[in-house]
Amino acid sequence: MTLKIEVLVDMKDLLNGWSEIYLGSDGQPRYRSNNGLVGTGTRITRVSDAAVTPPPPTPADDLPGEALDTEFHVMPNGTIEAINARIIPYPYPQTGVYPRMYDMVVGGTTYTFTINTGGHPFVISNSIAGSPSNAGQVITDGVTNSGAGSGVVTFTPNASHADLIYYQCNAHLNMGWRINLSDPVILVGVKAYLEGAYNAGSPPMRDDLRVGGHIPATEPYTALGYTYVGSSGGSVAPAVLAVTGNDAIVDWVVVELRDNNTPSVITASTAALLQRDGDVVSNDGTSPVSFDVPAGSYRVALRHRNHLGVMTLNGVALSPTSTTVDLTTVATATFGTNATKTSGGVQVLWTGDGTFNGQVKYTGGGNDRDPILVGVGSTTPNNTISGYLGTDLNMNGTTKYTGGGNDRDPVLLNVGSTTPNNVRTQQLP
Numbered sequence: 001m002t003l004k005i006e007v008l009v010d011m012k013d014l015l016n017g018w019s020e021i022y023l024g025s026d027g028q029p030r031y032r033s034n035n036g037l038v039g040t041g042t043r044i045t046r047v048s049d050a051a052v053t054p055p056p057p058t059p060a061d062d063l064p065g066e067a068l069d070t071e072f073h074v075m076p077n078g079t080i081e082a083i084n085a086r087i088i089p090y091p092y093p094q095t096g097v098y099p100r101m102y103d104m105v106v107g108g109t110t111y112t113f114t115i116n117t118g119g120h121p122f123v124i125s126n127s128i129a130g131s132p133s134n135a136g137q138v139i140t141d142g143v144t145n146s147g148a149g150s151g152v153v154t155f156t157p158n159a160s161h162a163d164l165i166y167y168q169c170n171a172h173l174n175m176g177w178r179i180n181l182s183d184p185v186i187l188v189g190v191k192a193y194l195e196g197a198y199n200a201g202s203p204p205m206r207d208d209l210r211v212g213g214h215i216p217a218t219e220p221y222t223a224l225g226y227t228y229v230g231s232s233g234g235s236v237a238p239a240v241l242a243v244t245g246n247d248a249i250v251d252w253v254v255v256e257l258r259d260n261n262t263p264s265v266i267t268a269s270t271a272a273l274l275q276r277d278g279d280v281v282s283n284d285g286t287s288p289v290s291f292d293v294p295a296g297s298y299r300v301a302l303r304h305r306n307h308l309g310v311m312t313l314n315g316v317a318l319s320p321t322s323t324t325v326d327l328t329t330v331a332t333a334t335f336g337t338n339a340t341k342t343s344g345g346v347q348v349l350w351t352g353d354g355t356f357n358g359q360v361k362y363t364g365g366g367n368d369r370d371p372i373l374v375g376v377g378s379t380t381p382n383n384t385i386s387g388y389l390g391t392d393l394n395m396n397g398t399t400k401y402t403g404g405g406n407d408r409d410p411v412l413l414n415v416g417s418t419t420p421n422n423v424r425t426q427q428l429p
């Protein structure tokens, strides 16, 4: 959805800020100012809402006769005002608990503000106070043209924004009001096995990295050069890594939602955790992975730091109800050819990409074998080293070049034992 909102200087109250803007049950925008002025249409334009499926309205939260789905509020003036069918005593405190407004500013959606406020620069802020207390509180992440007094400001909320933020005049106190950001609206329950941690035919996966205390508290992919879309990585609490059994954590992974029509485009991505039984969960260790994007069809991709990533061939309809995407079965078609490996009757992600470049390569420049040897020491090939290392391709906490259970053989095996010059390439567009 694109929601276009015009913020005009004559719609604000000098003491109390811009007027309240909301959408009525007929989908038409309305505004009302602190002096009781109610208007429709001309100043507020909803460009398109074709992609939006609003959550069902809660009658108690609605204005009489209205199914609100977007509201921007300003401080009221000196009277009692009914908002969402409740009588709210005046004056409002500037902070504190308010009757819950309908939260419909959705992460991942771009909102367009057309600004014509003269000397009142328009910003999105973490503070309700406004200038000068607004200093350092202005949000620029996801905002274009912040501070404009005229022209267009766009705001695309993402997961790094707080649930409650504000739009503000950046030159005056108390001119602005709150924006409620909705909670993540998409849940996805990916299931997958990593070959390196999987003993063929005998699930669940091993959690040797966790047992050895090697899994880092902060996701590792940023450090490997991966750039998240719409999220900022994350960390895991020690208690989550203390869980044992089938839901014990095997490693960090990345879940990507890709554009269904142009699957080379990553719409959103986030760090997540993989359990021994294959469940990919959020950083709390148990919940499905969530994204701040509208419901719809997405290709779902899974990445791992030393395995080849994989993506569904088809779009998956995702919604606030978690949808399972089981990459362990051939029944879930995947993009490309042999995107996963069959092992013990299930599909597993190919191990061997210790360099995280999308290729498993045994010989030649940029191969995945040499870093193993370099890691243990080029002149001491029988040496082993332990830790959270990309070169630990069988995910047992140790990097080993020679002898039983080494990390070199999986590279050769996955390019083809008799074709060591082959390169196996990740099947992602």
Ligand SMILES: [Ca+2]
Binding pocket: 246, 247, 275, 277, 278, 279
């Ligand atoms: Ca599980």
Ligand SMILES: [Ca+2]
Binding pocket: 352, 353, 354, 355, 356, 357, 358, 359, 360, 361, 366, 367, 368
């Ligand atoms: Ca590689």
Ligand SMILES: [Ca+2]
Binding pocket: 391, 392, 393, 394, 395, 396, 397, 398, 399, 400, 405, 406, 407
């Ligand atoms: Ca190893």
